[in-house]
Amino acid sequence: MLFHVQMTVRLPHDMPPAKADELKAREKAMSQELQRAGRWRHLWRIAGRYANVSVFDVSGPAELHELLSQLPLFPYMDIEVQALCRHASSVHEDDR
């Protein structure tokens, strides 16, 4: 099932650049692994902001929380979650 997630990153200004780089590299690797596994179905940058809009395809809230809370940038993100479902006007039979 699908969850719409908007993440805004707020890194502390006094974080050493090396630590920030390492966090971002691990975040990117984990994100791409989840994308390839089909769990992180969409990932878009919001133009002009250090933020993204994502759609996750998971087995439920428990898996969603497990994935999000393990992201390296999780302690530094404001996260808003909305549960999605197929729209009655969609031209697709499934939730694409």
Place this chain on the structure above:
Amino acid sequence: MLFHVQMTVRLPHDMPPAKADELKAREKAMSQELQRAGRWRHLWRIAGRYANVSVFDVSGPAELHELLSQLPLFPYMDIEVQALCRHASSVHEDDR
């Protein structure tokens, strides 16, 4: 290019049901036409609310406004727009 659009519908409580049904039928037809044409790339229902999350693929803000302002429910919707672009961590070369 992509725009993230969240629409919340607020029909006046005194709208005659027949008018509401007619507006919704025309909205659905136009929505499906735009989906088939590839302009309205994603359409999801937000669970528990008379609202949707959509992603449009258009040539720019002018086309986006033209499409949205012609929707039959446009006068009754609160609409929030965010411009999207490819995320540097996306596993896709394009903006999927």
Place this chain on the structure above:
Amino acid sequence: MLFHVQMTVRLPHDMPPAKADELKAREKAMSQELQRAGRWRHLWRIAGRYANVSVFDVSGPAELHELLSQLPLFPYMDIEVQALCRHASSVHEDDR
């Protein structure tokens, strides 16, 4: 799986009392049916407000939306949804 739902009812002041009573009676009947079926697990009044806090136990966002959107008072409610999961500090093995 569990969803936390807060509903605030805003009936139009010019709704005829008979219609309001009929809506509320049907809302109560459907609510109790869903409670008995185990779908509407908790239902509490928020003291001092025409509003409730509820916990639904459903198969996913699609079923949640189906249940909520069929409530007789749905067109007159502001609804906020939060997906819940078991807390790591819970003394229960399940999501009670």
Place this chain on the structure above:
Amino acid sequence: MLFHVQMTVRLPHDMPPAKADELKAREKAMSQELQRAGRWRHLWRIAGRYANVSVFDVSGPAELHELLSQLPLFPYMDIEVQALCRHASSVHEDDR
């Protein structure tokens, strides 16, 4: 009587991990003690956030404040309280 409590934890980013771990361990122990005593009736994680939704069963606002203010994470939490009561549509005679 019941109080609905939503807690959002905001640990300072410069808190030493050992101190954070110790605070969390003590928070968990006290939470489980209160759950077993029937004071902290429900405890759920909000998916995707370092936050929980809880229902407390206490003798009144004074006991609620005493319990919450003694939690090890209290200084680092945003807490919202809503007083609950039995809903007239509940299928239970009590406030379950």
Place this chain on the structure above:
Amino acid sequence: MLFHVQMTVRLPHDMPPAKADELKAREKAMSQELQRAGRWRHLWRIAGRYANVSVFDVSGPAELHELLSQLPLFPYMDIEVQALCRHASSVHEDDR
């Protein structure tokens, strides 16, 4: 126990003056009855607004809701409730 209640009245502009007067007269009578009974301990006007700040002394959220929801102006008020308790710096032994 004490609850702090802020009520803001929003009468529809098209309510007939006679109905408004009748509602206000009944509201005043019920308010004074509750004040004399010691349930509505304090009642102050907020200067410049059709609103009041009140302190109720009741047996719990259930009684608070029963009292507030029976007020004639209840359908026309925005109500905010905060549970109060004795402050550790109070010079009184009780919750005055």
Place this chain on the structure above:
Amino acid sequence: MLFHVQMTVRLPHDMPPAKADELKAREKAMSQELQRAGRWRHLWRIAGRYANVSVFDVSGPAELHELLSQLPLFPYMDIEVQALCRHASSVHEDDR
């Protein structure tokens, strides 16, 4: 005349405990002195939060500001002020 004041305390997390204790002790002493003098007429804790609701009885805004700005915790508090007056439905002749 009366002013309704809501104070929320936000101590910096890195304040040395000894300094915090000293500030709180001086705050308590000054608060009790003002209560005994009849200037700080009511003082209640808001359950679950490091915050209070107070009613001051002073000669005007100037005295109110003088009292509040001299509180030891003043630099660490968010303060909201509302001017109160006797409510026309009060059963008291004065502003109790």
Place this chain on the structure above:
Amino acid sequence: MLFHVQMTVRLPHDMPPAKADELKAREKAMSQELQRAGRWRHLWRIAGRYANVSVFDVSGPAELHELLSQLPLFPYMDIEVQALCRHASSVHEDDR
């Protein structure tokens, strides 16, 4: 003593123009009477909005409420009140 008052007028769109004109004429007359009496010390239009910023010089919250609640447009205004006092950096001995 001084109170800073910001008033925003929201006339119902279906108010007959004659009634609106009559209300505005009475509002203007009462406003000018209060200005001449020194109670309504300042009155400025906020550019681009049907709103004003005012400073009242009254004997206290009770008189302020009496003046504001008698204004013909009172039922149609959002009003925000802030108590003012002399600023320590003012070059005037009084509260000008």
Place this chain on the structure above:
Amino acid sequence: MLFHVQMTVRLPHDMPPAKADELKAREKAMSQELQRAGRWRHLWRIAGRYANVSVFDVSGPAELHELLSQLPLFPYMDIEVQALCRHASSVHEDDR
């Protein structure tokens, strides 16, 4: 022409007292110089808060910005600006 300016001061808690005192002294001196020159026409303290309401009389937005941005406390203030003009109901011919 007139601009209504509300300034809220938020000094960092770790600013050395000597620096804070020096900033405040320079702020006061510049404020009084501008008051005497007629540019800073009104200056009032908001009771209970480290904030003021001011009215500036300047030649336009450029001069307003020049004055405000040179204030010693400018980097520590939240500033809200509203352009004012003579109100049609004012008893004065000018913008007093």
Place this chain on the structure above:
Amino acid sequence: MLFHVQMTVRLPHDMPPAKADELKAREKAMSQELQRAGRWRHLWRIAGRYANVSVFDVSGPAELHELLSQLPLFPYMDIEVQALCRHASSVHEDDR
């Protein structure tokens, strides 16, 4: 001098279409007249909303208010005004 104005139009849903059309036609005519006169320097549509972003070049707040309050849609618009000035990093000598 320049003022940044954002206007959001909220026509009542029960306004007769003929009246709405007439208001819009007059609004357009007046807008174009002001654009040609150089007073309404910029006018852009915000994509997806019945709203615009405008920049006015006027002699001060008084003229700005006079222009805006005479617009036929003024009673139906939420208007936010910000005073602008030349930016120190602008490549232009004037405020273009």
Place this chain on the structure above:
Amino acid sequence: MLFHVQMTVRLPHDMPPAKADELKAREKAMSQELQRAGRWRHLWRIAGRYANVSVFDVSGPAELHELLSQLPLFPYMDIEVQALCRHASSVHEDDR
């Protein structure tokens, strides 16, 4: 195509002045380069605030994000983006 961008700068109070000066100098240089290239079409200071209103003319959200995220002050700015298009009432054929 055009995007309306409002940037509010929030430099940490403990940033060394030399670093702040260097960031601002590089920001100014990059801003002027983009203005001369026609990408940063308008740049205005908001009077009284460390903030600006800008209009960018870019090929789409991707270029907009690339430009904004490379600004030296980007990590210290709150940025709000609105997509613009030609207004039907504009006297210009293009989006000026």
